[in-house]
Amino acid sequence: MDFELSDEQKAFRETLRAFVEKEILPVATEWEHSGRYPTEIVEKMKQMGLFGLTVPEEYGGLAADMVSFALVFEEIARGWMGVAGTIGSHSLACWMIAKHGTDEQKRRHLLDLATGARRTAIALTEPGAGTDLQGIQTRAVRDGDHYVVTGTKTWITNARHADPLPVLVKTSITEPAHKGMSVLLVDPASPGFGVSRDLPKLGYKGTETCEVVLDEVRVPVSALLGGVEGRGMQQVLGGLEIGRVNIAARAVGVAQAAYDAALEYARGRTAFGQPIADFQAVQLKLADLATEIQAARLLTYWAASRADGGNRVDMEAGMAKYFASEVALKASLEAMRIHGGYGYSQEFVVERLYRDAPLMAIGEGTNDVQRLVIARALVSGKGRVGW
Secondary structure (H helix, E strand, O other): OOOOOOHHHHHHHHHHHHHHHHHHHHHHHHHHHHOOOOHHHHHHHHHOOHHHOOOOHHHOOOOOOHHHHHHHHHHHHHHOHHHHHHHHHHHHHHHHHHHHOOHHHHHHHHHHHHHOOOEOOOEOOEOOEOOOHHHOOOEEEEEOOEEEEEEEEEEEEOOOOEOOEEEEEEOOOOOOHHHHEEEEEEOOOOOOEEEEEEOOOOOOOOOOEEEEEEEEEEEEHHHEHHHOOOOHHHHHHHHHHHHHHHHHHHHHHHHHHHHHHHHHHHHHOEEOOEEHHHOHHHHHHHHHHHHHHHHHHHHHHHHHHHHHOOOOOHHHHHHHHHHHHHHHHHHHHHHHHHHHHHHHOOOOHHHHHHHHHHHHHHOOOOHHHHHHHHHHHHHHOOOOOOO
């Protein structure tokens, strides 16, 4: 298969790179260390239409193909992975509303979400349920023309800006559990809804990550995504496929940034009278990183292109997310080693990349889970190696 980008995709990538070079890279390190929210960068992304990546054109969105979608997250994460988070969860939730929402839900939400006038996110994880989503405890009990929702969600990106916030709930207790799960589009202004705290994090700074409490929040039945109970797990799993393409692309961006920093430093740093790039030990590290990063990039584009073809991409997205995130972990560590003591200093970008990289191996399903997804697809015959 030929993975050459189209002329339109190449032009889009150049636009993204120019944006990252001008608006993100000059401030990323300072703002990340100070905990400053990237308000100005978010406003620029609104102007570029990036909040409408997964919104259909009829609602004012870009309706981007999945390869272009991946390019966005690769390029922005190369500049500052935290900034990519502000449109990551938003894009996933928009995709779910566009794919599964009723006509009224689409009209009500997508026009504003496409421009960034309103933002959104997705609330799945709970303090006692992460990978095992069927173990969630958040309940939505029907009361006339409303649901009464009670529960706690955690690790919610964009929680302080989400309007609406799609929340995965149990609308009934059934076996298997997934048949009783639904998604509600919760209005954050509803009484009983609150962001209880911001979670302290190793990396992935810039965007907020919060715990959300729902204390008998009354949600109109009209806010049930798709208008039918029991479809929530199916809706979420479909969204997580593109979410894993997003994470894979972010991992490629972080890995590329680490490699770029390592190569530049190796060329300029001298030891024993010569650039350390002339030492074979350093050259072997650079060769391994360059090869693995390109492999991760092509695997990500492959998964994205498969999604563009209308295919289920559980296995492909799982492969891309698993491999690319492991490459990001390795690249950030090897870049730090090439920098030596300076790699441990906050004055150099590799320190931030080293803190950002682990999230991609954990978020959107841990890499151990991705390996199980891949294996099950292969054993069942639903997936195969090759074209």
